[in-house]
Structures are given as structure tokens and as C-alpha cells.
Amino acid sequence: MALWRRRLEAGDVLWHDHITGLIYDMGKEYNPRVVELAVGRWTPSLSVVYAEGDLANLGGLNNELTQSGADRVMAYLVSVCRFEFEGFKGDVVFLRKGGDEFGLTVVGVPLDFVTAAIDKAKERVLPYLQERGLLSLPHSKANKPLGTGLRFAAVGFDPAVHRNADELRQEAEAFLEKMKEKPVYEFR
């Protein structure tokens, strides 16, 4: 494991999410530090990408499949994403931040590669969602797009655009909230 990650984890008691197997950032303090340390490592030849993730329509999944069923769907979707993300030749921290929030920090892999991996993961889980009819799952809130799936808003750090790690996270979060206006899978 990379030194910067070991240094992070040495002073922390990290929780692990028993559903997804990811680090569970319950206090939401670990993720900002991960991003900050990653941004500190940025050089023109060492890119830093942060992606804010979200499981769309968790409420609808809970209503439809009960909580244990929703947990199973989440575990499957995350396992596919982990498979894609852990193939990166760089440092990856993929964690669960809350109910349906995820954070992905990647150091040493260009943004294009990260977005390609996200797209591939989305494509790979599509048959699973289709078989279970989850692409037309009604949303638990009114006037929200149907269906479920994991969506990620990935942003590459650039010191000329982002003054600090907070701005990088802010852009990713705003980007993700904007993405939530549309369904995860859009078919023309």
C-alpha cells in the first residue's frame, strides 16, 4: 500500500462497511483528508481525480426490495465498480460516505481513464438491472427520474482551476447533483 495511505490509516480507526466491504467514512472526515493528501501529491505528470458517487433511488429500492434486497443490489453494483477501479495502475481510495454516497480518489491515473472505467462499470451492471426490472423502478420522491444505478461525477484536479481540495470536491458534488436531474441510464 502506498505510503500516503498508510500514513492516513495509521492514526485512524477505520470502519469497514459490512455490506460493500468498502471503508465506511461514517464521520465524513476521512474522505476530505484523503482528497487533501491526494491533491498535495499533484504534479503536472501525476494527475489527481476525485469522483463523487451516488446510488440513485435507494429509497425506491428499499420500498421495492426491502432493505436487505436493496443492500444486495448495492453490494453487487459496488463490487463491479471495485473490480474496475482496482485495476488502475495508481493509488485508489474508494469509500462509502453515508447511505448512498461514495467517494473515489485516484492518484496517478488520467481523468479519461477514470471516466472510461466508470462508463464500463455502468455498462457491466446494466444486464443485472434490466433482468430485475430496476431501470424503471419508481422513485421514492415525486418528479424524480425512474430507475436506479450508480452514478459518478469525476473531476480532475488542476491547480489553476481549483484553489484547494475543497473546491475540487465542491465541483464534483455540484456536478453530481446536476447529474441527478437525469436518469442514470438514458436511452434515446
Added chain:
Amino acid sequence: MSSDDRLYRLGLLHLRDKPKELSAALDKILLKYEERRKKLNQAGEVIGRHAKSGKPAVAPVQKATEAVPTSSRRSARFSDLLSSPATRKPSLGTDTAWALKLKAAVDSAARELAVEVRRAKPICVPEATNPNDMIFELDTSKGKVQATSHRNGKISFRWVG
């Protein structure tokens, strides 16, 4: 609940139940970063790239008249296929949409027609019918089938020959 946390961090929690205002506020935040990127682009500096859903990352200085370069042969093939009628410009990221639709068509053919699909290929966007439909030709164990993927998500099949 976690979405509320995110809106709180963005300082937009008070707009939670006002989708239009929320969308405008999010645009404003995103625009701030986009403006910074644009400035850098104009200055001709090398900058990081930013992914938007389905759209290409912002490229460095490029004349408006220049064609957007395609990253791979596959993208070029799909772009050529879609731009051939020249009636409307294909939206970017269309190749992914075609691939997903093709997959959906193959899956539903196998499920609903109980056939084994051997080969499948996209044909074209017909001009006479709805331009939003996508047509695929499937070579199955029981003969050729033309699958039409409609905008509303339905897929219809027609036996050919």
C-alpha cells in the same frame, strides 16, 4: 438524507424542494469552474480536462470550424454512420447509446423471441420514420430479424426474408 448533506455542504439546502432554483444554483457553481478553464484555454495553457456526462472533456484551444477529433476507430465509425443523413447533428457520446441499445435489443430478442442471436449490427436512423428510432439487424438461429428501438424504450421486431 445523504443528498441533503451534499446540498448542505454546497450551501444549497434551502433550495431542496425548488428544483428550478436548485438547478440554476448548481449551474452557477459549475460555471465558475468552467469559466476558469475557458480563461486558461484562451491563454493557450495546458489544462486538466473535465468530464461532463456524455460530453467530451473540454479540449484545448480549437477553432469552431474544426471537426471534433474522434478518439478511436469505433467512435469514427458510429459518427460517420450517424452523420451520413446530415439532417441533424448526432449528440456526442452516441456510440455508447448505440452500444447499450444494441445490447438491449439482443437481450430482448433472445428473451422474447426465444432465439439464439449470432450476429447483430446497427443499420441506420431512417429518415422516413421517426428519426429517434434506432434499427438493428439481428442474425438469429431462426433467421434475420430487424429490431427497432424506440425512444420510449420499447423494442419491436420484424422478421426479414
